[in-house]
Each structure stands twice: as C-alpha cells, then as structure tokens.
Amino acid sequence: MSTDDVPPDEALPEAAPAGTPPPDLGIVDALAQMSFLVQGALGKVAADHGLSVIQLRLLGVLRDREPGMQELARHLGLDKSSMTGLVTRAERRDLLRRTPSPDDGRAVRVSLTPQGRDLARAAEAAAAGEIRALTAHLTGAQRTQLSLLASTLVARG
Amino acid sequence: MSTDDVPPDEALPEAAPAGTPPPDLGIVDALAQMSFLVQGALGKVAADHGLSVIQLRLLGVLRDREPGMQELARHLGLDKSSMTGLVTRAERRDLLRRTPSPDDGRAVRVSLTPQGRDLARAAEAAAAGEIRALTAHLTGAQRTQLSLLASTLVARG
DNA sequence: TATTGTTATACTCTATAACTATA
DNA sequence: TATAGTTATAGAGTATAACAATA
Numbered sequence: 001m002s003t004d005d006v007p008p009d010e011a012l013p014e015a016a017p018a019g020t021p022p023p024d025l026g027i028v029d030a031l032a033q034m035s036f037l038v039q040g041a042l043g044k045v046a047a048d049h050g051l052s053v054i055q056l057r058l059l060g061v062l063r064d065r066e067p068g069m070q071e072l073a074r075h076l077g078l079d080k081s082s083m084t085g086l087v088t089r090a091e092r093r094d095l096l097r098r099t100p101s102p103d104d105g106r107a108v109r110v111s112l113t114p115q116g117r118d119l120a121r122a123a124e125a126a127a128a129g130e131i132r133a134l135t136a137h138l139t140g141a142q143r144t145q146l147s148l149l150a151s152t153l154v155a156r157g
Numbered sequence: 158m159s160t161d162d163v164p165p166d167e168a169l170p171e172a173a174p175a176g177t178p179p180p181d182l183g184i185v186d187a188l189a190q191m192s193f194l195v196q197g198a199l200g201k202v203a204a205d206h207g208l209s210v211i212q213l214r215l216l217g218v219l220r221d222r223e224p225g226m227q228e229l230a231r232h233l234g235l236d237k238s239s240m241t242g243l244v245t246r247a248e249r250r251d252l253l254r255r256t257p258s259p260d261d262g263r264a265v266r267v268s269l270t271p272q273g274r275d276l277a278r279a280a281e282a283a284a285a286g287e288i289r290a291l292t293a294h295l296t297g298a299q300r301t302q303l304s305l306l307a308s309t310l311v312a313r314g
Numbered sequence: 315t316a317t318t319g320t321t322a323t324a325c326t327c328t329a330t331a332a333c334t335a336t337a
Numbered sequence: 338t339a340t341a342g343t344t345a346t347a348g349a350g351t352a353t354a355a356c357a358a359t360a
Contacts, residue, residue, distance in 0.1 A: 022312035027292055027300050028285045030307035035195035037311060038188050040234065052326070069342060077197070082328050084343055089326075106336045106341040128185045135184055137313055138306070143184050146306040149299055150187035154194060155179035156294060209349070226319060239351050241320055246349075263318040263359045 041130040049123040055095075056127070058086060059112065059120035062096060066111045095119060198287040206280040212252075213284070215243060216269065216277035219253060223268045252276060 025033065039053070046056040054076065061067070061075050073083045087110055090096050095116035101107035112120065135143050182190065196210065203213040211233065218224070218232050230240045244267055247253050252273035258264035269277065292300050 021305075022309050024305055025308045025311065027304040027307075028288045030304045030311060031191070031195050031288050031291070032199065032284070033311045034188070034307045035192040035199075038192035039196055042189070042192075054327070070340085078327090079329055080342065081330080081344085085327070088343095101341090104337075104341075106334095108342075127189070131185045131188050134188070135310060138310060142306055142309065145302060146310070147184040147187045148178075148181055149295070149303040149306065150184075150191045151182045152179045152299065153292060153295060153303070154182065154187060154190045211350070227317085235350090236352055237319065238321085238353080242350070245320095258318095261318075261360075263357095265319075 037134060038131060041134060042127055045123060045127045045130050048126065049119060051119075051123060054086065055090060056120075056123055058090060059095065059116055060124060062110060062112045062116070063120055066109045068101065068107045068109060072110060090116070194291060195288060198291060199284055202280060202284045202287050205283065206276060208276075208280060211243065212247060213277075213280055215247060216252065216273055217281060219267060219269045219273070220277055220281075223256075223266045225258065225264045225266060229267060247273070 024030070042053050042056065046053050049056075051059070057076060058072070061072065067075070069083045069087065070080055072087070073080045076083075078086070087096065087098065091098060094113050096110055096112050098108040098110055101109050135146070138146065181187070199210050199213065203210050206213075208216070214233060215229070218229065222228075224232070226240045226244065227237055229244070230237045233240075235243070244253065244255065248255060251270050253267055253269050255265040255267055258266050292303070295303065
C-alpha cells in the first residue's frame with residue numbers, strides 16, 4: 001500500500017470526460033488516502049481556529065460530557081499525563097476549566113467555558129463544511145452509499 | 158459533527174442481529190470517524206515498527222523516488238525546515254541517506270537504505286493487513302463499493 | 315536575486331517514571 | 338493498597354525567521 005501521497009498540492013489528474021470512472025486504488029490505498037485527506041481537512045480547520053486536531057477533539061468530547069482526566073484520556077487514547085498538559089494549555093486560553101469533583105477529593109471535572117463552547121461549535125461547523133466539500137464531486141447517491149458504508153465500517157459492522 | 162469518539166476502547170454496540178443495518182452517521186461523522194479509525198490503525202502499525210505515522214509516510218514516499226528536501230516537504234505538506242529534522246532522525250537510524258545532487262550544488266537527494274526499504278516494505282504490508290482487518294465485517298460487495306467510492310473521492314472525482 | 319537547505323528558537327504533543335493526595 | 342491527578346524529564350514533530358551556499 002502507499003502511505004504517501006495525498007499531498008496538499010497533488011498534480012491534479014486531467015479533467016476526465018464525464019462518465020470516466022477513476023482508477024480503483026484498492027481498498028487499502030483508497031482508505032489510507034481518504035483518511036489523510038480527511039485528516040488534512042480537519043487539521044486545516046483546526047489551525048484556522050487556532051487549534052490542533054487533538055484540541056479540536058478534546059473540545060468535541062466536552063460538548064456533551066464533564067469527564068474526569070482519566071476518562072478523557074481514555075476517550076482520546078492518551079496517557080493521563082498527556083492530558084494534564086493538553087487540558088492546562090486549553091485552560092490557559094479559557095476554553096475549559098477544571099472543577100473539583102464533589103464526590104471524590106482526588107478527581108476533577110473538566111467542562112467547557114462559554115468561549116470554549118462557541119469555539120467548538122464554530123470549528124465543528126467549519127469542519128463539517130470542509131468534509132462535505134471533499135465529497136462535492138460525488139453524486140447524491142454516491143454520497144449516501146459512502147455514508148452508509150463508512151457508518152457500517154465504523155460500527156464494526 | 159463529532160470530532161470526538163472512535164476511542165481506542167469504545168463501548169461496542171450490542172451485537173446486532175444479522176441483517177440489522179447500522180445507524181447512518183451522516184457523511185460528515187462517518188468520514189471523520191473512519192479517518193480516525195484508519196489513522197489509529199496506521200499509528201499502531203507504525204509504532205510496532207518503531208516509527209511514527211509521518212516517518213512511515215516518509216519511507217513510503219521514498220519507495221519509488223529520490224526527491225530533494227523541498228519536494229519531500231511538498232509531498233508531506235510540511236515546511237522545508239521541518240523536513241530537516243525528520244530526515245536527520247531517519248538518517249541517524251540508517252533508514253535513509255542524503256546524497257549531494259549531481260546537478261545542483263545546493264540540493265541533496267534523499268534515498269532509502271536497504272534497511273529503510275526493508276522496514277518500509279514490512280510496515281506497509283502490516284498496515285495493509287490492519288486496514289483490511291477494519292473492513293473484515295463488510296461483505297465483498299460492500300468492500301468493492303467502498304473502495305470505488307473512496308477512490309473516486311480521492312481522485313476529486 | 316532567487317532557490318536549496320540548515321540552524322536557532324519556541325511551542326505543542328506524547329510517554330515513562332516518580333510523586334502527592336485521597337479513597 | 339489502589340486510584341486520580343500532577344510533575345519531571347526526554348524526545349518527536351512542527352513552524353517562523355534568519356542564515357549560507359549555490360544558481
């Protein structure tokens with residue numbers, strides 16, 4: 001497979017006559033390249049909003065939860081010690097806050113500030129726009145199919 | 158859309174009775190979550206081989222090219238100054254080498270060492286296996302469809 | 315002057331190990 | 338003892354700005 005390519009400025013293939021199918025990359029390269037494309041879009045959106053992809057995901061997790069550090073780390077696939085810095089940097093920017101847990105003297109609860117919520121909302125809307133733009137050249141039927149297949153794959157279907 | 162989730166240890170949905178379709182996440186979340194899934198698989202494979210995802214991509218690019226630093230940076234979407242460190246660290250591990258360009262006294266050509274080539278081959282084979290495993294629960298027809306749709310999307314089709 | 319590449323610098327992100335405080 | 342979280346430390350990855358050497 002190719003872990004390369006999907007460069008930001010790939011030489012575009014010649015505009016194909018309508019109806020000419022693209023080469024099938026095979027499931028491996030197709031998914032790998034698509035993932036780089038999507039991640040690139042997310043990275044661009046995050047940067048436009050002064051965030052990294054991981055910070056964007058962090059805000060996303062917090063939109064409907066007030067988890068502790070450990071739970072947050074589990075959600076993002078990080079070590080708890082990595083969470084400390086991530087949360088501290090976001091807290092320094094008033095995007096979220098730590099509150100002592102009422103139940104457990106050791107624990108904290110992490111929650112969005114209004115600013116963090118606004119930023120999360122804006123960035124996620126922009127991200128949705130970018131991702132939709134990636135599918136702009138698909139027909140409606142293709143988009144529907146892709147959505148369903150990707151959903152199935154994500155659901156471990 | 159949700160930039161969260163696809164956690165490494167997501168609570169699995171109940172095993173659906175065969176034939177029950179998964180919920181359609183919509184094109185945005187489906188593609189976002191799929192991209193995290195694929196990137197997670199690539200990250201795991203890279204780590205298993207002592208590499209990061211970007212190093213894996215770097216070796217991938219070099220499998221059929223001997224580019225200069227600038228061209229490499231363009232392919233990976235990085236600044237040329239970022240390439241210096243990336244290439245230096247890989248060179249220190251004997252995965253690649255810099256050779257002075259015969260044509261241009263300012264330029265270098267970056268090429269894989271035999272070890273780098275072996276590692277690239279092994280890691281990419283493993284990555285292909287992991288990605289295929291992600292699609293293990295799709296039917297053959299679904300996999301074929303997904304491959305074609307993703308190829309179309311990647312081709313800006 | 316423009317281009318190729320490196321260096322200096324600063325920051326984010328990440329993990330491991332050791333620590334504190336609470337349960 | 339076990340758990341929640343932080344700190345100390347080290348390293349990778351990234352960008353910007355300034356630089357050297359060559360074209």
